[in-house]
Amino acid sequence: xxxRTNKEAAVKVAANLADSGFxxxxxxxxxxxxxxxxxxxxxxxxxxxxxAILGLxxxxxLFTVLRPETFLSKGNIANLFVQxxxxxxxxxxxxxxxxxxxxxxxxxxxxxVCAAVMAKLIVExxxxxxxxxxxxxxxxxxxxxxIGALVSLVRIPSFVVTLALFLGLQGITLRLIGDGGTxxxxxxxxxxxxxxxxPIWLGWVLALVCVAGFAAVELLRxxxxxxxxxxxxxxxxxxxxxxxLAVAVLGGTYLLSxxxxxxxxxxxxxVPWGVPLVALLVVVxxxxxxxxxxxxxxxxxxxxxxxxxxxxxNVTWIRMSVxxxxxxxxxxxxxxxxxxxxxxxxxxxxxxxxxxxxxxxVIGGTxxxxxxxxxxxxxxxxxxxxxxxNGLGLLGAKAYANMLxxxxxxxxxxSIDALARRRRAATGR
Amino acid sequence: xxxxxxxxxxxxxxxxxxxxxxxxTGASPRWEPPVTxxxxxxxxxxxxxxxxxxxxxxxxxHPGEVTALVGDNGAGKSTLIKCLGGILPMDAGxxxxxxxxxxxxxxxxxxxxxxxxxxxDFALCDNLSVAENMFLGRERRRGLVLDEADxxxxxxxxxxxxxxxxxxxxxxxxGSLAGGQRQSVAIARAMLWGSxxxxxxEPTASLGLxxxxxxxxxxxKLADRGLAVVLISHNMNDVFxxxxxxxxxxxxxxxxxxxxxxxxxxxxxxxxxxxxVTPTL
Ligand SMILES: Nc1ncnc2c1ncn2[C@@H]1O[C@H](COP(=O)(O)OP(=O)(O)OP(=O)(O)O)[C@@H](O)[C@H]1O
Ligand SMILES: [Mg+2]
Numbered sequence: 001x002x003x004r005t006n007k008e009a010a011v012k013v014a015a016n017l018a019d020s021g022f023x024x025x026x027x028x029x030x031x032x033x034x035x036x037x038x039x040x041x042x043x044x045x046x047x048x049x050x051x052a053i054l055g056l057x058x059x060x061x062l063f064t065v066l067r068p069e070t071f072l073s074k075g076n077i078a079n080l081f082v083q084x085x086x087x088x089x090x091x092x093x094x095x096x097x098x099x100x101x102x103x104x105x106x107x108x109x110x111x112x113v114c115a116a117v118m119a120k121l122i123v124e125x126x127x128x129x130x131x132x133x134x135x136x137x138x139x140x141x142x143x144x145x146x147i148g149a150l151v152s153l154v155r156i157p158s159f160v161v162t163l164a165l166f167l168g169l170q171g172i173t174l175r176l177i178g179d180g181g182t183x184x185x186x187x188x189x190x191x192x193x194x195x196x197x198x199p200i201w202l203g204w205v206l207a208l209v210c211v212a213g214f215a216a217v218e219l220l221r222x223x224x225x226x227x228x229x230x231x232x233x234x235x236x237x238x239x240x241x242x243x244x245l246a247v248a249v250l251g252g253t254y255l256l257s258x259x260x261x262x263x264x265x266x267x268x269x270x271v272p273w274g275v276p277l278v279a280l281l282v283v284v285x286x287x288x289x290x291x292x293x294x295x296x297x298x299x300x301x302x303x304x305x306x307x308x309x310x311x312x313x314n315v316t317w318i319r320m321s322v323x324x325x326x327x328x329x330x331x332x333x334x335x336x337x338x339x340x341x342x343x344x345x346x347x348x349x350x351x352x353x354x355x356x357x358x359x360x361x362v363i364g365g366t367x368x369x370x371x372x373x374x375x376x377x378x379x380x381x382x383x384x385x386x387x388x389x390n391g392l393g394l395l396g397a398k399a400y401a402n403m404l405x406x407x408x409x410x411x412x413x414x415s416i417d418a419l420a421r422r423r424r425a426a427t428g429r
Numbered sequence: 430x431x432x433x434x435x436x437x438x439x440x441x442x443x444x445x446x447x448x449x450x451x452x453x454t455g456a457s458p459r460w461e462p463p464v465t466x467x468x469x470x471x472x473x474x475x476x477x478x479x480x481x482x483x484x485x486x487x488x489x490x491h492p493g494e495v496t497a498l499v500g501d502n503g504a505g506k507s508t509l510i511k512c513l514g515g516i517l518p519m520d521a522g523x524x525x526x527x528x529x530x531x532x533x534x535x536x537x538x539x540x541x542x543x544x545x546x547x548x549x550d551f552a553l554c555d556n557l558s559v560a561e562n563m564f565l566g567r568e569r570r571r572g573l574v575l576d577e578a579d580x581x582x583x584x585x586x587x588x589x590x591x592x593x594x595x596x597x598x599x600x601x602x603x604g605s606l607a608g609g610q611r612q613s614v615a616i617a618r619a620m621l622w623g624s625x626x627x628x629x630x631e632p633t634a635s636l637g638l639x640x641x642x643x644x645x646x647x648x649x650k651l652a653d654r655g656l657a658v659v660l661i662s663h664n665m666n667d668v669f670x671x672x673x674x675x676x677x678x679x680x681x682x683x684x685x686x687x688x689x690x691x692x693x694x695x696x697x698x699x700x701x702x703x704x705x706v707t708p709t710l
Contacts, residue, residue: 225578291573292575293575297566310548312537424604
């Protein structure tokens with residue numbers, strides 16, 4: 001339409017919006033209507049973060065009751081955070097892949113290969129940490145590009161491609177590390193990721209920056225919607241969101257800033273270096289998915305690939321890119337995991353790693369059917385999974401029980417996803 | 430055949446209507462000098478595997494006119510417009526835009542020429558909101574960031590201009606809309622882009638009476654504003670109430686391109702069902 005007709009429309013719109021037009025876009029929301037809206041959404045199958053938060057509360061309660069001395073000890077809380085780091089990063093990458101309704105079964109073992117590349121470069125080639133880390137990340141990108149090309153160009157189902165790589169990549173790790181071998185990781189910087197803490201003051205500064213940044217974004221959005229006369233969240237909801245985040249971030253920082261050393265003569269406190277790394281990744285991914293054209297196209301392809309294609313979106317590239325992001329983040333996850341374990345073994349990233357990460361994404365609220373999911377799902381789900389892993393460890397669960405429970409948790413999360421989806425279809429959401 | 434009050438179509442010996450744009454039909458008062466169509470596709474062949482769906486199909490659309498594209502189920506109407514929209518590659522055929530040959534090798538090329546298509550299946554993403562769907566592939570942004578507020582405002586305007594008010598909120602996910610509302614969103618999306626050619630593939634199929642009437646009026650208004658409109662429809666009343674020209678497809682072949690005033694209801698039905706007009710009288 002020409003500018004002229006847009007102007008005509010604008011005049012009309014003023015009149016139309018005033019009556020029944022787009023009343024819902026203009027309606028002044030109150031805390032009450034916002035709560036009813038939320039409840040309607042949940043009932044119609046749009047659960048959001050609810051399962052993850054409820055799960056987290058239930059698990060923390062359960063393990064606190066079962067292990068009152070150890071579970072909520074300062075040392076264990078720090079442990080839990082560090083445990084959640086690699087699984088969260090891996091899950092973050094999987095969110096992109098799952099958004100397209102695809103799957104990457106090789107993400108876990110890809111992190112193993114990348115960690116092995118890094119460890120070998122540091123230990124055997126004597127390379128500085130940044131070269132080794134860069135090489136590991138490039139390895140991740142190469143793996144992701146290969147998967148992406150096979151899926152988007154050759155059009156092999158991602159399930160099959162990554163199942164093949166699941167085996168193949170383990171072979172590569174085994175070849176690199178050697179059967180039963182271990183490559184120790186002693187580089188200061190790499191080890192620091194999961195084993196060293198930031199100075200107390202830096203932890204607080206970053207926490208405050210985080211809270212202030214979130215508050216600024218939320219308030220700005222609120223103000224802008226007000227100004228344009230568009231309906232937005234009522235101020236109460238915006239305030240509540242900021243408060244919850246502030247309590248979580250500042251509370252976490254406080255807990256991690258207490259001395260958690262087992263012996264009183266020791267001083268062990270501060271936020272582990274990996275935590276701000278994960279926070280940064282989640283912020284960047286949230287921005288990319290929610291605020292950029294690329295993110296919008298990822299959702300579009302996940303929702304209806306043919307419609308996206310007809311809208312002129314390069315579906316092939318979007319498909320390819322999510323696998324690249326997935327494997328890139330897998331590489332990062334492998335580096336953090338190697339740091340936490342202080343070594344790389346041939347089974348790094350194998351066993352339960354992938355199951356945990358998929359479980360984390362799905363528990364967090366990302367759908368296996370594509371088109372639905374957010375970056376912070378990985379964070380919430382990662383915390384849930386780490387809590388399960390940590391709690392079972394404290395209970396002294398046997399390996400078989402651990403596997404059984406992990407499998408059941410994933411099935412449980414997938415059931416919630418599938419049922420919620422059916423519910424959405426039934427209520428037409 | 431009842432031709433009272435109507436110019437008589439020219440039929441070749443096979444009984445096929447051969448009248449084209451501005452073809453003089455005797456002393457017809459409607460004779461106009463031939464003009465170059467805005468969009469002219471010719472000789473389109475399209476096969477799906479071994480099945481050839483289009484055989485040298487042709488379609489001319491003129492600015493300021495509504496061209497109805499009619500044909501039975503499976504005649505190839507949707508396939509033809511997908512070909513000209515760059516959504517399906519054509520095996521053979523030429524596309525002329527304002528008389529110049531152009532290549533439409535993808536949806537972006539079509540959009541650049543100003544061709545907007547409302548697909549029969551709407552082609553909407555259920556997980557995205559009304560506004561997000563309307564701007565899909567052509568998002569507005571400020572720097573790196575999507576300009577949601579602007580897109581929502583424009584989407585609401587486009588819907589309001591079509592008098593579509595049942596959607597409620599442009600932030601509703603399209604998956605939560607009823608069939609007619611989805612169709613409205615798809616139509617409003619095409620209109621939003623104020624292009625030069627708007628193709629509507631059975632736009633009233635899932636609309637109620639009042640709403641269907643609105644869409645037809647909107648199609649007419651677009652044409653009156655100088656756009657070229659293609660309307661695919663099975664409803665002859667709709668066709669005759671808004672169309673200036675009628676193009677009939679039969680088993681993938683264009684069997685007639687005529688002015689609506691030159692043919693009768695019965696003749697068009699005959700063209701659709703048998704691909705020819707019985708030369709009676
Ligand atoms: N992707 C495809 N693969 C194979 N055959 C197809 C495909 N799309 C369409 N066809 C076939 O092409 C023929 C024409 O289909 P098309 O959708 O163009 O018909 P139409 O005229 O739009 O019919 P309708 O009025 O029912 O919408 C049909 O026989 C159909 O089965
Ligand atoms: Mg059709």
